[in-house]
Amino acid sequence: MSRKLSDLDPVVEQMAWRLIAAAPLVLQRELFVVHTLRTYEEQDALYEQGRTEPGKIVTNARGGKSWHNFGLAIDFAFEQDGTQHPTWSTAGSDIDDWRLLGSMGEAIGFEWGGRFDLKDFGHFHYSGGESMDRVRAAFERDKKGWKLSAL
Secondary structure, three states: OOOOHHHOOHHHHHHHHHHHHHHHHHHOOOEEEEEOOOOHHHHHHHHHEOOOEOOOOOOOOOOOOOHHHHOOEEEEEEEOOOOOOEEOOOOOOHHHHHHHHHHHHHHHOOEEHHHOOOOOOOEEEOOOOOOHHHHHHHHHHHHHHOOHHHO
């Protein structure tokens, strides 16, 4: 699994940089990049977590069904109280910070995982108005040369 912003579609990379730059100014908190691009196999392994593998369920998406598989999604965590360690806490005022970050991401053009049935407060993706099926078909056809802007 990648954490590199350069593995994202160029449009999504620029959107991510805007959110990363704005978060400390508005929230007084740094963001950690947790995941960007994932292979189908990595996505399947994450899907099995909490099902056939130890851990809690963190995704409802199998390989080929996640925006991460196409370089169109990014997962963030907050820095935990100046420790340089990530946190996904939603306790106390942390939930307010997630909601504000979600609103900021949506203002930039992202869809926010805090609106999902299985809440994923650190998840942001951009589809450019395209369906998952169309994006997956273009990705599987073009692989390395694939870009959302080419659709």
